[in-house]
Amino acid sequence: MLSASRKWLAVVALSLLVIPCLAIVEVSCSDGFQEDCASFVKTFCQGIATDLISPSNTASRCFAAKNGASCGLAAQNLGNGEAFPTVEDCETAFAAVSALCPQGGSAIFQQMPMTYQVLPDTGRLSIPNTLHLAQSTHKLDFIMITFGSLLSTVVLSLVITPSLGQGVSLSCITTGTTGDCSDFITPFCQSIQGMTIGQLNTISQCFNRANGTRCDLFALNQNTALAPPEAACMSALQTVSAVCGQGGQAVVAGTTFQFTLDPNLGECTPLSA
Secondary structure, three states, rough: OOOOOHHHHHHHHHHHOOOOEEEEEEEEEEOOOOOOOOHHHHHHHHHHHOOOOOOOOOEEEEEEOHHHHEEEEEEEOOOOOOOOOOHHHHHHHHHHHHHHOOOEEEOOOOOOEEEEEEEEEEEEOOOOOOOOOOOOEEEEEEEEEOOEEEEEEEEEEEEEEOOOOOEEEEEEEOOOOOOOOOHHHHHHHHHHHOOOOOOOOEEEEEEOOOOHHHEEEEEEEEOOOEOHHHHHHHHHHHHHHHHOOOOEEEEEEOOOOEEEEEEEEOOOOOOOO
């Protein structure tokens, strides 16, 4: 929950001081059957942690999902020597795939030998000893900054750069209220078109959800007065919605606006609507 814009900005700015390291993950998304395989990630990653994988070999598991579907998870050693997959890298890689690739995909850390793949499918699934994706794929550079704790608020910062299009700098709040605010992104972005917003000024709207919670959406202009671009608004807030379950803020590269999506407890008040 963000009680004030000043508090949010302070948290994000200070969080940069406690970030221990950067890890770059390249994500490839497949086109095909869609199934949520996230519930099997922890079991898979812990189960293969003691598997010493030879070069070019794969450790894989197949899990039965809902409605007769299946989830195939695999880790392949692309290095020159034997290696153990780590639970932390495995779970982080699959988190990136899960956030960005609803139809499955693969992820590999730069300077790390392991690549990780999740492949939803219909019926029983047999994974070969080499990883493969559907022919139609798209790649993203996913820069994840490890979690840092600050003032009882945990902020996850990352940069997502599609192979085509502009990058999005993103900060997630990982404490507070969880809520799906995706239905309000298009109405918000369309409603603020043509509105000139002064430098360091903010325009915001509040939307009530059916369960008694609300979604607060903001657009902050960090430069000279102009109207917020609809494409940047949509891209930024859709990225927040996809990656940050408890809300966050995002800036599209080359634009001056910072967009925030924040689910909160309670309904909108006259001051927040």
